[in-house]
Amino acid sequence: MLYYLEKHLGGAAVFEPYVKAHVQEFAGRSINTDDWKAFLYSFMEKTYGQEKVDLLNKVDWEAWLAGTGMVGSGRLFTFD
Numbered sequence: 001m002l003y004y005l006e007k008h009l010g011g012a013a014v015f016e017p018y019v020k021a022h023v024q025e026f027a028g029r030s031i032n033t034d035d036w037k038a039f040l041y042s043f044m045e046k047t048y049g050q051e052k053v054d055l056l057n058k059v060d061w062e063a064w065l066a067g068t069g070m071v072g073s074g075r076l077f078t079f080d
Contacts, residue, residue, distance in 0.1 A: 018043050
């Protein structure tokens with residue numbers, strides 16, 4: 001899922017700052033899915049604006065978080 005979100009949101013240049021902020025925010029404590037998702041939305045909105053929130057809103061969260069198997073169709077991974 002994290003790889004999918006990285007690609008969906010614009011690549012490593014967008015996603016890596018989020019990962020760093022996430023580690024800093026939650027270091028040393030446990031969180032649940034709602035905490036993680038709320039921080040993801042908040043970070044993307046504050047850092048990149050509504051465009052990234054709109055992209056997050058297009059994610060099929062139910063399928064990713066509660067479904068089985070690989071979500072979506074087509075190739076998730078590409079190799080150069």
